Amino acid sequence: MRVVQLDRAFGLENLAIAERPEPTAGPDELVLRIEAASLNYRDLLMVRGRYNPRQALPLIPCSDGVGEVVDVGGAVAGIEMGDRVAPIFAQSWQHGTPGAKELHSTLGGPLDGVLAELVAVPAASVVGVPEHLSDVEAATLPCAALTAWSALVTHGRVGPGDAVLTLGTGGVSLFALQFAKLLGARVAITSSSEEKLARAIELGADRGIHVPSEPRWGRLARGWAGGEGVDHVIEVGGAGTLSQSLSAVRPGGTISLIGVLAGGKEELNLLPILMRNVRVQGVFVGSRAAFAAMNRAIAAHRLRPVIDRVFPLEAVRDAMERMALGRHFGKIAIELSR
Ligand SMILES: NC(=O)c1ccc[n+]([C@@H]2O[C@H](COP(=O)([O-])OP(=O)(O)OC[C@H]3O[C@@H](n4cnc5c(N)ncnc54)[C@H](OP(=O)(O)O)[C@@H]3O)[C@@H](O)[C@H]2O)c1
Known part of the structure; x- marks a missing residue:
């Protein structure tokens, strides 16, 4: 073969x-x-x-x-x-x-x-x-979709009305967008490309943030969420984007740490994590049971x-x-x- x-x-x-x-x-x-x-x-x-x-x-x-x-x-x-x-x-x-x-x-x-x-x-x-x-x-489905599912559902317990911020328009982030909408959440998405943001909005994103034009995109996402910030961040950038994610998330909110596209090591101010009671949750794909649960949701909602x-x-x-x-x-x- x-x-x-x-x-x-x-x-x-x-x-x-x-x-x-x-x-x-x-x-x-x-x-x-x-x-x-x-x-x-x-x-x-x-x-x-x-x-x-x-x-x-x-x-x-x-x-x-x-x-x-x-x-x-x-x-x-x-x-x-x-x-x-x-x-x-x-x-x-x-x-x-x-x-x-x-x-x-x-x-x-x-x-x-x-x-x-x-x-x-x-x-x-x-x-x-x-x-x-x-x-x-x-x-x-096995890696990208299940990682987004585990972040939002298994760990995050995202629900109707929650504000989710997802970074970039790659595999994990677009599944996160689709699942968050399925869960009744509002979604902001970042991208380096205006064209990709337009496509993400067509897919259901409520707000697109063009990172090159908005270097302080964390603050922008916080303002968009209203209240004290977003409930959940799908963090695929890692050390290079975490400070902005910390500025976006509300006190007591969750950052799902999934990838390190923007680097795994950088000097970071960790104080906001403790002073604002933020949960930074590492996510590693997911189990067979979670995969089966995700598939039931995908089938029920005919998600593509x-x-x-x-x-x-x-x-x-x-x-x-x-x-x-x-x-x-x-x-x-x-x-x-x-
Ligand atoms: N922990 C886990 O279990 C797990 C599972 C799956 C993936 N991951 C990790 O998650 C990350 C994303 O994986 P993927 O498969 O979705 O990748 P992907 O399909 O290649 O998507 C990456 C997207 O992220 C955006 N991006 C690229 N560089 C960036 C940066 N420096 N800062 C912010 N955004 C950036 C880009 O979107 P725009 O072009 O729109 O800007 C790019 O298209 C990778 O680091 C991967 O290793 C981890």
Whole structure:
């Protein structure tokens, strides 16, 4: 079978199609024929050797995909040939709070990922996906969507009338926008691009903030929220954006710390966190149980993920380069059957 792998060295230029033997299902396993995959910023970092420079190679990258069950282990109950499922991001994390074992069971590093025609996974490590979604749409759910869901629902308990601020128009942030609207919240979104903001408003955002024109966007978001500030911030920038997020959030509000696109280290004034009783909550994707709950909500509301562009497997480098350029709006996907 064909796979995409990094053979001996990191770097986009080293991503190549290779042949590997076809897997068979062990007693508790399934084999999936992967139909589609989607990219996360983490995949780009992993391929470049920046996520974990000690990651063993060869590695099949990418955590997020959807496939059809084509082989079922003898001890598996409740899943049948032909079912359409997505492997979960952290393969050992069923529910509750993760320990080190669960946190290190992630696809696309350290475990081989989904850029392969066939993938064997434990039957306990998949979820069914909403029927109304195409394969490409369903392939966007395991990491970006679940991270946004965990931030807003599992940790944040966002509800009707709350004010949510989400940063940028990438995969996580657009899912956060869609879920926050589904929960009845008001949403402000930032972007470096006026054009992307116009698209976010079409998707339901109540307020767009153009960061290059509004360097003190935190204060602006606080004013927009009314009262004492926003209830919840989806923080994907990290150290480089946290001071503005702290200026946006209300006393007692939550900042979901999800990414470090604007840097992981910077001198920061931590006083507002304690003096204003702010909760800074680290978020690591989510459990299988949370994925299933999210899928029920997506199905009930017929929510559709935002797809930026779809590439064939052979063009995986072009897909990763598009992500690196940052011009995308929503999810970049790979269709394996194309
Ligand atoms: N903790 C977790 O479990 C988890 C899960 C998923 C993702 N993440 C992390 O979350 C971040 C976003 O991931 P993603 O997959 O959504 O990425 P993505 O699709 O590549 O989206 C990134 C978007 O963020 C905006 N952005 C870029 N640089 C920025 C900066 N310096 N400051 C503020 N915004 C910036 C850009 O939006 P505009 O073009 O509109 O400006 C860009 O399109 C990454 O750091 C990723 O590693 C963490």
